[in-house]
Amino acid sequence: xxxxxxxxxxxxxxxxxxxxxxxxxxxxxxxxxxxxxxxxxxxxxxxxxxxxxxxxxxxxxxxxxxxxxxxxxxxxxxxxxxxxxxxxxxxxxxxxxxxxxxxxxxxxxxxxxxxxxxxxxxxxxxxxxxxxxxxxxxxxxxxxxxxxxxxxxxxxxxxxxxxxxxxxxxxxxxxxxxxxxxxxxxxxxxxxxxxxxxxxxxxxxxxxxxxxxxxxxxxxxxxxxxxxxxxxxxxxxxxxxxxxxxxxxxxxxxxxxxxxxxxxxxxxxxxxxxxxxxxxxxxxxxxxxxxxxxxxxxxxxxxxxxxxxxxxxxxxxxxxxxxxxxxxxxxxxxxxxxxxxxxxxxxxxxxxxxxxxxxxxxxxxxxxxxxxxxxxxx
Amino acid sequence: xxxxxxxxxxxxxxxxxxxxxxxxxxxxxxxxxxxxxxxxxxxxxxxxxxxxxxxxxxxxxxxxxxxxxxxxxxxxxxxxxxxxxxxxxxxxxxxxxxxxxxxxxxxxxxxxxxxxxxxxxxxxxxxxxxxxxxxxxxxxxxxxxxxxxxxxxxxxxxxxxxxxxxxxxxxxxxxxxxxxxxxxxxxxxxxxxxxxxxxxxxxxxxxxxxxxxxxxxxxxxxx
Ligand SMILES: Nc1ncnc2c1ncn2[C@@H]1O[C@H](COP(=O)(O)OP(=O)(O)OP(=O)(O)O)[C@@H](O)[C@H]1O
Ligand SMILES: [Mg+2]
Numbered sequence: 018x019x020x021x022x023x024x025x026x027x028x029x030x031x032x033x034x035x036x037x038x039x040x041x042x043x044x045x046x047x048x049x050x051x052x053x054x055x056x057x058x059x060x061x062x063x064x065x066x067x068x069x070x071x072x073x074x075x076x077x078x079x080x081x082x083x084x085x086x087x088x089x090x091x092x093x094x095x096x097x098x099x100x101x102x103x104x105x106x107x108x109x110x111x112x113x114x115x116x117x118x119x120x121x122x123x124x125x126x127x128x129x130x131x132x133x134x135x136x137x138x139x140x141x142x143x144x145x146x147x148x149x150x151x152x153x154x155x156x157x158x159x160x161x162x163x164x165x166x167x168x169x170x171x172x173x174x175x176x177x178x179x180x181x182x183x184x185x186x187x188x189x190x191x192x193x194x195x196x197x198x199x200x201x202x203x204x205x206x207x208x209x210x211x212x213x214x215x216x217x218x219x220x221x222x223x224x225x226x227x228x229x230x231x232x233x234x235x236x237x238x239x240x241x242x243x244x245x246x247x248x249x250x251x252x253x254x255x256x257x258x259x260x261x262x263x264x265x266x267x268x269x270x271x272x273x274x275x276x277x278x279x280x281x282x283x284x285x286x287x288x289x290x291x292x293x294x295x296x297x298x299x300x301x302x303x304x305x306x307x308x309x310x311x312x313x314x315x316x317x318x319x320x321x322x323x324x325x326x327x328x329x330x331x332x333x334x335x336x337x338x339x340x341x342x343x344x345x346x347x348x349x350x351x352x353x354x355x356x357x358x359x360x361x362x363x364x365x366x367x368x369x370x371x372x373x374x375x376x377x378x379x380x381x382x383x384x385x386x387x388x389x390x391x392x393x394x395x
Numbered sequence: 396x397x398x399x400x401x402x403x404x405x406x407x408x409x410x411x412x413x414x415x416x417x418x419x420x421x422x423x424x425x426x427x428x429x430x431x432x433x434x435x436x437x438x439x440x441x442x443x444x445x446x447x448x449x450x451x452x453x454x455x456x457x458x459x460x461x462x463x464x465x466x467x468x469x470x471x472x473x474x475x476x477x478x479x480x481x482x483x484x485x486x487x488x489x490x491x492x493x494x495x496x497x498x499x500x501x502x503x504x505x506x507x508x509x510x511x512x513x514x515x516x517x518x519x520x521x522x523x524x525x526x527x528x529x530x531x532x533x534x535x536x537x538x539x540x541x542x543x544x545x546x547x548x549x550x551x552x553x554x555x556x557x558x559x560x561x562x563x564x565x566x567x568x569x570x571x572x573x574x575x576x577x578x579x580x581x582x583x584x585x586x587x588x589x590x591x592x593x594x595x596x597x598x599x600x601x602x603x604x605x606x607x608x609x610x611x612x613x614x615x616x617x618x
Contacts, residue, residue, distance in 0.1 A: 027505040295503040296478025
């Protein structure tokens with residue numbers, strides 16, 4: 018060991034002994050600190066995970082979706098429109114999509130029935146979202162029966178549940194065959210719910226959208242970008258709301274920390290004087306206090322962050338669910354994909370540890386630069 | 396080895412509570428000897444000790460250590476010099492409460508970069524030597540006056556300084572305990588250390604410890 022490190026070790030030893038002397042105070046500070054970090058990083062982690070979900074969900078979405086409006090309302094779209102749009106420059110594919118909602122009185126929730134463009138289930142079969150499977154206690158080969166458009170029972174055999182990679186999107190989903198879909202809803206032949214357009218060059222999306230509206234003035238065109246922005250806005254709004262509530266808490270904590278950590282008592286000032294008088298440099302005193310503040314705030318930060326992480330990714334974030342989502346009737350259970358974002362971790366640490374350490378150091382620095390001869394009298 | 400050359404110390408200069416505690420003192424301390432500053436309360440003994448030990452900077456004049464002017468040293472070098480050369484025993488002991496006697500004694504050695512085991516060994520040896528070994532783990536505020544004074548002496552010795560400055564070393568003790576402390580100081584002299592005391596306790600001057608008496612009055616030395 019070099020002298021420099023030995024010196025730091027000795028300072029750490031003293032910092033720990035010093036904290037142990039004020040056990041109650043430091044424990045209280047630690048708990049408050051942990052709570053604040055827990056709440057703030059919880060909101061940030063949860064919001065980010067939701068945003069990732071939304072992005073995953075949109076990744077598979079078509080560049081443009083064309084809907085037909087009748088009297089300002091979303092209406093069924095005739096297959097004939099497909100040809101009209103396929104002729105547009107820049108459009109590589111037009112596909113009619115079929116989807117709709119079915120209200121399940123037993124669940125009190127709307128389910129989304131969807132005909133996938135590829136790999137659709139066989140007739141009579143269904144693939145269901147994991148939230149739905151969980152709520153209804155359904156597994157493979159179980160039969161799920163609903164009343165169809167004529168009020169007759171319409172059975173589906175469960176062929177499997179959907180992957181959890183984006184549970185937000187899949188929660189209330191039922192993937193069915195086109196034939197079953199049309200039969201179940203009495204959905205007219207030659208009609209689709211909407212049209213999905215693939216555009217060759219992403220930079221042409223806006224121009225293609227304009228051309229669609231020229232050809233079909235009764236259409237509504239939704240781009241993936243717009244959807245992404247809508248999602249973002251919703252998440253940001255909710256997250257912002259939570260964070261602003263939390264910032265009040267943060268402020269209260271800052272005041273507490275300032276008061277507890279920075280307001281040096283006469284006793285503490287005297288002790289710093291003693292250290293200086295017996296041969297500690299200003300730098301030694303500061304280093305020792307830095308260790309003290311650093312150890313407390315770093316351990317509290319890590320404890321808070323780890324708790325937040327467990328809360329969000331392993332306990333389904335019971336504290337935040339009500340606020341941060343709420344657009345879906347059938348709540349997806351958020352087994353969100355865990356991710357540790359280093360930049361985010363660093364900025365959280367930066368925002369909590371640094372101000373605390375700075376708040377503790379300033380008054381210490383002021384006390385430590387005083388002449389030590391006050392110790393000679395009292 | 397330590398010289399004060401026309402040293403002045405003014406507290407709160409330029410303000411209405413300005414106070415000239417030391418007004419032109421020249422004094423040379425000989426190495427290996429026991430010097431005692433004597434004088435009434437408020438005469439400036441403590442201030443002079445602070446000036447001699449590099450704890451207080453003179454307002455005017457020079458302080459020389461081994462011929463070198465230390466009054467102009469930066470805070471950092473002055474601290475290092477003080478740590479290696481001087482051991483202080485303060486009038487009010489100035490031990491840190493809730494910290495064990497051992498930790499208090501080790502305090503001045505913590506930032507020196509010596510190994511923890513070595514510092515601890517030396518601290519325990521000093522406590523043993525001063526009859527405090529069984530109190531090593533005791534929080535310092537539980538000590539009696541005599542024990543606290545001995546702990547303070549142990550702390551002053553942890554960095555093995557050449558010079559010990561003791562401010563009123565017997566002022567809080569009865570005569571038996573005072574004798575005991577004076578005997579300890581006598582042993583420090585036998586170890587070849589330079590001792591500078593301040594006192595107005597007659598006992599200190601009777602036991603044959605002090606080799607030179609410097610009388611201070613109103614901030615000046617009187618012959
Ligand atoms: N920081 C200070 N500010 C203002 N005046 C001070 C300060 N420190 C000491 N003094 C004054 O300087 C004078 C000398 O003080 P000093 O402590 O050196 O005296 P002393 O001889 O040690 O007295 P005692 O025997 O009571 O310890 C006193 O009148 C004291 O009030
Ligand atoms: Mg005094």
